[in-house]
Amino acid sequence: MKTTLKTNITVKDICDGFVYNELEGKGLFGLSGKLTIQPEYQRNYIYADGKRDVAVIESILKGYPLGLIYFNTVSDDKFEVLDGQQRITSIGRYVTSKFAVKDENGMEQYFDGIATDKQAKILGTKLLIYECEGDESEIKEWFKTINIAGVPLNEQELLNAVYSGPFVTLGKEEFSNTQNANIQKWSAYVSGSANRQDFLERGLDWVSKGNIGDYMSRHRHDKNITELKTYFNSVIDWVSSVFTDVESEMRGLEWGRLYEEYHKKAYHPAKVSAEVHELYADPYIKNRKGIFEYVLGDSIDTKLLEVRVFDEATKKTVYAAQTAAAVKKHISNCPLCAVGHDVNKDRIWKLDEMDADHVAAWSKGGETSAKNCQMLCKTHNRAKGNR
Ligand SMILES: [Zn+2]
Numbered sequence: 001m002k003t004t005l006k007t008n009i010t011v012k013d014i015c016d017g018f019v020y021n022e023l024e025g026k027g028l029f030g031l032s033g034k035l036t037i038q039p040e041y042q043r044n045y046i047y048a049d050g051k052r053d054v055a056v057i058e059s060i061l062k063g064y065p066l067g068l069i070y071f072n073t074v075s076d077d078k079f080e081v082l083d084g085q086q087r088i089t090s091i092g093r094y095v096t097s098k099f100a101v102k103d104e105n106g107m108e109q110y111f112d113g114i115a116t117d118k119q120a121k122i123l124g125t126k127l128l129i130y131e132c133e134g135d136e137s138e139i140k141e142w143f144k145t146i147n148i149a150g151v152p153l154n155e156q157e158l159l160n161a162v163y164s165g166p167f168v169t170l171g172k173e174e175f176s177n178t179q180n181a182n183i184q185k186w187s188a189y190v191s192g193s194a195n196r197q198d199f200l201e202r203g204l205d206w207v208s209k210g211n212i213g214d215y216m217s218r219h220r221h222d223k224n225i226t227e228l229k230t231y232f233n234s235v236i237d238w239v240s241s242v243f244t245d246v247e248s249e250m251r252g253l254e255w256g257r258l259y260e261e262y263h264k265k266a267y268h269p270a271k272v273s274a275e276v277h278e279l280y281a282d283p284y285i286k287n288r289k290g291i292f293e294y295v296l297g298d299s300i301d302t303k304l305l306e307v308r309v310f311d312e313a314t315k316k317t318v319y320a321a322q323t324a325a326a327v328k329k330h331i332s333n334c335p336l337c338a339v340g341h342d343v344n345k346d347r348i349w350k351l352d353e354m355d356a357d358h359v360a361a362w363s364k365g366g367e368t369s370a371k372n373c374q375m376l377c378k379t380h381n382r383a384k385g386n387r
Contacts, residue, residue, distance in 0.1 A: 353377060
């Protein structure tokens with residue numbers, strides 16, 4: 001990361017064109033419009049408590065150091081505050097007379113009411129500012145090191161910071177806006193919240209096939225998000241048309257991957273719906289989240305459903321009966337070994353060397369009860385596969 005220390009930027013420079021948004025509680029711009037103080041991904045201003053904001057101003061008046069401030073260089077003449085937005089916003093709000101500080105006589109004084117030499121002292125105070133320029137990994141590492149308002153940024157917030165620009169701004173307008181009427185619909189399939197960038201992250205994940213950073217880097221300066229938006233909507237529309245019922249287990253599934261794999265296949269929504277209902281009613285299915293992919297894949301891959309296995313008591317009972325019968329006949333207690341021709345054909349396996357198997361496969365309607373249970377040696381059980 002390239003860093004340049006600036007020691008000649010004054011409070012006056014920083015506060016030139018300072019804009020504070022009361023509604024959002026954010027310091028927005030400074031440095032004649034060249035500096036974004038609290039970019040979208042930053043949290044709101046929290047120093048307005050009459051203590052921390054006042055302490056910043058008192059430090060300046062007493063000539064104490066304010067600490068280092070870091071800017072992220074966005075382009076030649078544009079910067080964002082990486083670290084220091086609370087201090088800068090405090091200074092800006094004070095200089096624009098948004099709050100008062102007690103003088104030596106204990107009197108509350110606004111900036112425009114104090115002596116001009118004091119005003120000049122504040123405005124002339126120089127700040128220690130590092131201008132930073134780096135690639136994604138460097139800036140991310142950097143963000144993880146510094147402490148932004150005590151709450152660590154999540155992965156997508158970090159990426160928004162690293163790739164800030166028109167693309168991120170437009171993306172956030174669409175996907176991170178809690179007022180967006182689509183959020184309720186999206187929430188059926190995507191988990192998380194707009195505030196913490198979860199919808200934006202999912203949209204980017206889907207359109208980029210998992211390479212979010214790379215995608216954001218390539219599109220950073222785009223003036224539109226058409227591809228992202230179109231792709232996201234295609235996935236959501238596809239899911240909601242194939243599966244006409246909304247089930248809570250649909251939330252947070254890998255719909256982007258499933259869309260890529262299955263969207264060219266034709267489905268009959270009424271049949272799909274009936275099959276989903278039937279599977280939901282099946283007490284042997286442990287993993288309901290797997291039902292949707294199972295149905296999309298023509299109901300073949302039962303592993304997705306984690307069909308309930310036989311309990312230990314059932315296994316022991318079946319093992320005992322099977323073994324007693326096999327010993328009498330001098331054959332293996334694994335029925336598949338017994339009909340084979342190798343050395344295992346009369347081998348008596350121990351209980352822990354065997355696994356329970358559905359005689360009639362679960363997928364063909366076989367129950368998970370003792371009368372549908374047989375014990376197989378582990379090798380044969382594995383080989384039998386589809387259960
Ligand atoms: Zn066997």
